[in-house]
Amino acid sequence: MKSAEEYLNEYYQGYDEDGRLRSKHGYVEYHTTMRFIEKYLKPGDRVLEIGAGTGRYSHALARRGFRVDAVELVQHNIDIFRQKTRPGEHVTIVQGNAVDLGAFGDDTYDITLLLGPMYHLFTIEDQKKALQEAIRVTKPGGVIFAAYCGNDATIVQFCFQRGMIKEPRYQELIDPVTFKAASRPEELFSLYRKEDIDALTVDLPVDRLHYVGTDMAANYIRASVDEMDEETYAKFLQYIDYICERPDMVGVSHHILDVLRKR
Numbered sequence: 663m664k665s666a667e668e669y670l671n672e673y674y675q676g677y678d679e680d681g682r683l684r685s686k687h688g689y690v691e692y693h694t695t696m697r698f699i700e701k702y703l704k705p706g707d708r709v710l711e712i713g714a715g716t717g718r719y720s721h722a723l724a725r726r727g728f729r730v731d732a733v734e735l736v737q738h739n740i741d742i743f744r745q746k747t748r749p750g751e752h753v754t755i756v757q758g759n760a761v762d763l764g765a766f767g768d769d770t771y772d773i774t775l776l777l778g779p780m781y782h783l784f785t786i787e788d789q790k791k792a793l794q795e796a797i798r799v800t801k802p803g804g805v806i807f808a809a810y811c812g813n814d815a816t817i818v819q820f821c822f823q824r825g826m827i828k829e830p831r832y833q834e835l836i837d838p839v840t841f842k843a844a845s846r847p848e849e850l851f852s853l854y855r856k857e858d859i860d861a862l863t864v865d866l867p868v869d870r871l872h873y874v875g876t877d878m879a880a881n882y883i884r885a886s887v888d889e890m891d892e893e894t895y896a897k898f899l900q901y902i903d904y905i906c907e908r909p910d911m912v913g914v915s916h917h918i919l920d921v922l923r924k925r
Contacts, residue, residue, distance in 0.1 A: 666847035667735065670782055673850055674715075674736045683718050686895060687877070687884035691917050692718065693899055694876040694906055695777065695807070698921055702805045702871075703728070703773060710771040712760050712796060713778035717743035717753075724753035731766070733758040735779075761791040766799045774800045777809040781851050789852070789862055797866060797924055806868065806922045813853040815881065815916040817841050823882075856913065859920055868922035874906050875915025 682688040696719070707728055711720045714732035716739050724730045725748065732755040734740050743755050758765060760779035776796045783789045796806050821827035821836065835844045843853045856873070863870070880887050880902070890898060905911050912918060 664847070666782065666784065669847045669850060671736055671738065675738050685884075685888060686890065687880045687887040690880040690887070690899065690902055691877040694874060694902060695719070695809070695919055696722070697903065698872055698874060698919060699723075699773065699775070699807060702921075707772035708770065709773045709775065710766065710799060711775040711777070712763065712792075713776065714743060714755060715739050715778055717746055717755070719775060719777060720753055720755070721746055721748075721751065724751040728752070730754075731771075732756075733760070733763065733766075735759055761788050761795065763795040763799055768798055769801045770799050772801055772804045774804065774806045776806060780808055780854075781811050784845055784847055784852055786862070793862060793866060797868060797922075800924045802924055804924050805871065806924065808920045808922065809876070810854040810859060810918045810920065811851050812875075812913065812915050812918050813843055813855045813858075814841070814913055816851075816853050817843060818914075819881065819916070854918065856918075859918070863920070863922065866922075867925045869925065870920065871923050872907060872919070872921035873909075873912060874919040874921065875912040876906065876917045876919050878902055878906060878911065878915045881916040 683692045709723050709728050709730045711730060711732045714720045714734045717732065720730045720732045720743070730753045732743065732753065734743065734755060734757060737757065740755055740757060747753060756765065760776065774796045776792065779792050780789060783792055793808060796808065800806055817836070821832060826832050835849070842855065845852045887895070887898065
């Protein structure tokens with residue numbers, strides 16, 4: 663039986679995460695996430711990115727002059743991260759796990775990014791540990807950005823758009839009444855609804871600042887988004903900016919961002 667880490671290593675060996683965020687449909691998520699990060703960045707802030715992948719966010723912030731420390735589990739991603747580091751960037755990366763940030767001190771960072779690990783944690787215990795660790799290393803008054811994969815966008819896209827609802831493998835995982843999806847390491851991704859995220863954070867010493875759908879409909883219509891001319895695409899981003907916090911719409915998003923301030 664493979665471990666969760668082995669499944670992740672195999673997956674990211676052949677996946678171009680950096681390239682995904684550079685496509686027009688993928689950039690919507692990056693655009694929205696960065697827009698909210700920029701609301702809270704101040705000159706001189708220290709940033710920690712947990713689960714940094716190949717460094718799309720870390721490098722962008724380091725190139726703006728911020729001191730960035732990064733943690734990543736998958737060695738393949740670390741290798742690419744280091745290859746992309748430019749001379750003069752104030753950025754470091756170490757191998758580590760989101761559920762144990764023992765190498766990092768309490769109350770150290772102004773901004774903490776947890777933009778990938780919650781996708782790949784399969785027990786409530788580990789999910790809470792990752793959030794607790796992110797909060798622990800953040801200064802009081804600092805801001806934590808935690809990203810999640812949305813349950814219902816995945817149900818629509820994979821189960822109905824691609825017809826996988828008929829497959830026994832998925833029927834095992836999906837509640838036949840509520841369509842809430844369970845997950846396991848071989849499925850790679852954990853899926854969340856707002857009530858799941860609320861339950862994880864309710865007892866933590868944080869206050870929610872924003873609850874955001876970072877890509878909304880972009881993944882449903884990715885071919886159409888990728889084919890938009892620049893004027894139409896700029897309007898589409900403007901539309902996403904307007905609707906991304908609407909409570910009646912966030913649940914349709916493939917990627918969700920919870921923005922929390924440490925008390």
